Amino acid sequence: MIASRTPVSLHSLLVAGRHRRRCGGGGRKRGLVQRRHLTQALESLWRHTPRPAPPAAVVARGEANPSWRQPPPLENPAFEEYYKEQQIVREEEWDDFISLLRKPLPATFRINASSQFFKDMCSKLEDDFKRYLESEVSDEYGKDAIRPLPWYPGNLAWHLNFSRKQLRKNQALESFHEFLKHESEVGHITRQEAVSMVPPLFLDIQPDHHILDTPGSKTFQLLEMIHQSKEPGLLPKALVVANDVNAQRCDVLIHNTKRMCTANLIVTNHGAQNFPDCCLANDLSEIYRNDCKPQRLEFDRVLCDVPCSGDGTIRKGHDMWRKWNSDMGNGLHVLQVDISMRGIALLKVGGRMVYSTCSMNPVENEAVIAELLRRSGNSIELLDVSNELPELVRRPGLGTWKVKDKGSWFQNHEDVPDDRKNVIVPSMFPSSESTQEKPSLSGKANTDSNRSLSRNFSTEKTSKVCSDTDGVSNSNSTKHSDSTSNSMGSNFPLHRCMRIVPHDQDSGAFFIAVLHKLSPLNEGQMAKVTKTDHLFSTDRAVNFNEELHSETVRPGKTVVHQQKIGFEVLDDELLQEQKNLSMDDHTSKDKNLTEVSLVSVDVNDQAESENGMKLPDQCKWKGVDPILLFKDLTVIKSIVSFFGINISFPLEGHLVTRSADPDNARRIYYVSKSVQEILQLNVAVGEQLKITSLGLKMFETHRSKDGCPCAYRLSYEALPLLLPYISKRILRASPNDFLRLLQYRTVNFAHFIDARFGEEASSLIPGCCIVILHEDLHNLDLDSITMDPTTIAIVCWRGRATLNAMVSPPDRKELLERITHRFGLKAFRVEEDENPEQKIN
Template sequence: MGRGRRHRGTSKRNQIEKSKENVQRPLKSDASFDSNFQKPISSNLDFEEYYKEQRIVKAKEWDSFMEILRKPLPAAFRVNSNGQFCDDLRLKLENDFMESLQAEAVESGESEAIKPLPWYPKNLAWHSNFSRKEIRKNQTLERFHEFLKLETEVGNMTRQESVSMVPPLFLDVHPDHFVLDMCAAPGSKTFQLLEIIHESSEPGSLPNGMVVANDVDYKRCNLLIHQTKRTCTTNLMVTNNEGQHFPNCKTKEASDTNHQSIDQLLFDRVLCDVPCSGDGTLRKAPDIWRRWNSGSGNGLHSLQVVLAMRGLSVLKVGGRMIYSTCSMNPIEDEAVVAEILRRCGCSVELVDVSHKLPELIRRPGLKKWKVHDRGGWYRSYKDVPKSQRDGVLKSMFPSGKSDKESTGGGDRYGDMTSISSDESAEEVCDLPLERCMRILPHDQNTGGFFIAVLHKVSPLPEFQEKINQRRNFSTRKNINSCEAVSGTVVTKPEEGAEEDTILEEVVSENGFEHPENDNISEVGIVELAQKLDDMGVRREVPAMQGKWKGLYPVVFLRDETVINGIKTFYGIKDESFPLYGHLVTRNSDISSHGNVKRIYYVSKAVKDVLELNFSVGKPLKISSVGLKMFEKQSAKECEANCCSFRITSEGLPVILPYMTKQILYATMADFKNLLQQKSIKFLDFIHPQIGEKAAELALGSCVMVLVDDTQLGSEPVKVNSSTIAIGCWKGKASLTVMVTTLDCHQLIQRLSDRSKEVENAENCFKTAETD
């Protein structure tokens, strides 16, 4: 087994080394090195020369541009619009922290400590004038730091770079849309897309749409699963496929038109946020100063084109795709968009969204640029020596033409580009690239970002699909990973999540386990990665080979005894909340005796995609699907009941409106008391009737719902999205909470804040009456 692992690891390293050879290495500047490596480097002469030559900003702005790049990036965060305490958190930011942090802001020379991003809807996204490091280290900011940390961990907020929040806002997502996030890890944009789908759907109902979040690296899929788990959604599927080869799930014959299933997986919206050199994140990742070179962007250009073309291939006619990068390099930005438009002809158009989000400062895309290589600067492809043309491609230039094409009689897309007869003149692209968006750091104190909105008007040309297939095959040979292509490890470090926080239980829970008879490894992939980290070795885990190695398949739960037991125990009516056909599990969750450990609930849209995937040979490698709704309990009390499955905390908000049994209603006093004590005997409830009701419940899992004092005794109470409830375990003489200590602490804090607001309102009312 050990020899097998070494062989696979060596093979992967060899493939990565080969991919590095395809990237031209420019001369290194003296500014890229520092004898004292602990001193942060914030300059690179190659970087400055490159972007001055590309003229991404005017000469008079250059000093401001460079000055802001050398400053730490301010922290930004977003309130979950679907969170139960969305309004509470927004009010706390507006009425508490904006005032309490102001003194610290003045001391730092800033006019405001925190403020809502003016272009983000409903004051849900916020910008802080403190960097993440300052928030962590400054003692006067400790309360604010603890607030951010707690609310992020429980899923009420997401720390996310402000420019990273932009692409989903231009995607125009509706609740019935099928959305593909092609390169999704670490997952904050996926989280945002799910918020939009749920926020715009009917209250109390599951959206008809779904999000497929894909990433090529199954280790980063763990991070993606961990991030999106906090959304508590049944409308998500996480897949582990190469984006440029995303499967074409299509049956040979169309199904009948009863709208009960789908015969092809196409998407209404596609987010193609591609791997890039990432120099737009210099303020957050200053190590990029040291390792930046123009070869990184050149080496990624081809991959970015094929990723975008694959996204357009699986996009429905009439659909919209966002192409975005966190790079300022036109070779990764405008050049890729221009090549997309050339390949697609009139079937795809670049959308003008300059009227959307008017308070977001953005600049139009470039119309001209040059290409840099170790051989120097090139204005046109015809100037590139033949020896350099493996690394410098004609698609990198504004015209996208070779010398022969540029002097010939036009091209098949019409006279869309022009080249001056003067060989020393720069090419100027006549495609409408000004419709692209460039977000520059010094405009609104952000990172750098590039966005293009594409609309699919008609099917792609048939010949283009064949070309795509050949190019995809070529790309597969040269690119082993979206993460390591150019000699620079390419990441998407936008969201502020730490990969090292992903725990083993997150991995195993979602099916990332090695089958018992698999000879790849004696230890799990996460344990191996952690050992390598402890040894100070770069994480190079052997690549999994084969369809299901290291990943357990999803299976539908067909056991009617289990399903009927759940329905009976919790009083769920199938017509209002169908279980059969919507419950799935991993075969890793099925014991040798056939018993199921964990059960996930999927929406109708996800159910249809699962069935399609099964019918066409399972080309989608599914890392996670649906929402964990039920978990097996081995307590002795379960033996006396027809149901041994408890409702999980993440599944409770979805299923609670459809439960008619095992519900206990409690007032604020008893609810907070249980959260603080964790377990209370029936006789010790503040309101005796609550203890009596608890004693009448069946042994096992139950739910406690918070109600007003006036509602107590008038059960059942209609629940909605604002209802506060927790999962509990009813024993023979006591009731115990079944939520984590962190969740208990967060809930107590939120309830205390609400009590203070009610008390303040009452005092104000009394004062007004006295006056």
């Protein structure tokens, strides 16, 4: 080992490390030791390297504080100059606007209404924490330290008068902070910025809708909405497809949505502007008929929360003050247009799309909407949703704006220098040319209406709806009308857009526009949408997409727009990256994997006999596990028989596995009928969708050697869906015994308080079982118990002489708290390092 005091240079250490790797490192074990020693030496070197001296200016001021590195200053002259010029707010409001941007963002969270303990959560907030916070911290944070957001339906969203940092640091808020962390971990609440909750509320989601969330940023909220009204034991007909171009963000999305325990979600990994075309048919055999033209996969609702500069989040990300520049919004404009146009192309006629950003920049907002209306002609309309969410304070969109590039302001594209016209594109500017029906008011009337609206808003700052008449935005004050009189205003009804500014309701900033599809796009419009497909067939088409929905975008990665080929990135390495990320067209040599697994044999035979052709070979995406239908009828019948699953609950055709060997699947997932149809479609079209996750984990293999006749056990997360259909392997425990099982996790049959319960458990043959908490043990109506959505149940394992709770520590802690609160019992602390699979006897 290199001694920590040995003088050694960083260069010599790195050279030595490269030499060891090149020479093989003397074997795997020795290589690990050498790498550890190298790391320790580097840490020692960095630890003993003297810190750089503070700046001369700090020394000159005589500041003796050794930690001279202070937080970044909350100011940026370019930011202030830009938004003053854009007249994002009136001049008399500017001081209030900019001062609030420098204050911390209040913490907010949302309750999951589809949670089993939804009522308990609301009761605890209202009866316990609300009273506690009002009594303990009202002097510091105001009288309403915690209150529901008035505009969110059902009092499901809550506003706190303190930031997340203050929540962590204040000792008086410690118990409330722990409550939020735990409930968020188990999926009962979601900690989310208030304005970020707004876009899904304007989608008007119905129970049977197919919803596309691209990029996937509001997926959990959408899942809450489709599961909120479902009946116990029934899956909603609705479906959410969440798409993200970044594989790591897909992993985060999968991790977060696992708390929802849903079988109605598909996570895909594509560039949003190139989301694949697919066909959808209820009868798969129709796809292969010569006289049947396949239909594309379309969605009833599309949420385009596009990547943006993110300056609306400046209150929670203070580093944005230092990073912000006008090039960030300019560089994303074309990508935002392309993603939104793709969303419109995938939208059903009569469907609704919501476009949103967390940016205040009109180049990323109104300019994008105007371009969508211009390209789509009369195929879409911008909806006036001023009557929806009346308690939400919002402002109408801008009608005029300017574009800044290289320190210069431009009011129209003709003024842009020739060498910059491929960067500053025409769609960034307001346009007087409209292919859509123009507003009913004349140009003069628009100006008068604009001034009137400005006066009204200044009179009543917290007006719920600032404009519901045709005309341009009220955000341009009359004082600045002369300076913008020469600029070209938009004749599109952009005042129907919504801009949320922070000082109206102590929030972040957001922009929202709601679009309605009236008719299909014509061939020319579709060509505009798809003309860049040949350049961006890969999932990482644009460098900006690599930071999809990040708060900042590196300036310098400039997106270039050209009239004939759309847009491209000035990076030659992308071409090679596209080749490296292409689909794997090689089929497996394993005969079992060459079969079409998601399409039934009957449909295959029918299609082949009718059309005289075979189904296309199924290719798999690199780095993604295959999705194979689990069709081992022997195993399925064994599971059905062992747990007594009612035949009304369909298993065949709904079970899939991600294992390359479906005959030895470690986990089996359940998918809803809507997901099943899309999987069948995806196989039929050659797996155009790159699916990274889907389905609800329902069964897992076990490693027990107790002689269990069933090779699979139930998954705890699937229990709420499956419990109403199970008639065997169910035990009913008193609150005390249920609590004991959760506390100790492994309990001997003889150690239960109720001897009857221990005898019933011992009478079962070894294997998985279900324990239900039931206070009235004399009630033998098991059907009514299992159908009750408030029933608390856990998955257990009946071992040789013990009963083992198969529940994770966070879920056990949650159940312990609910039971002790409901029955007034005492519980011990749950150890966080326990593994629910370690002690199966």
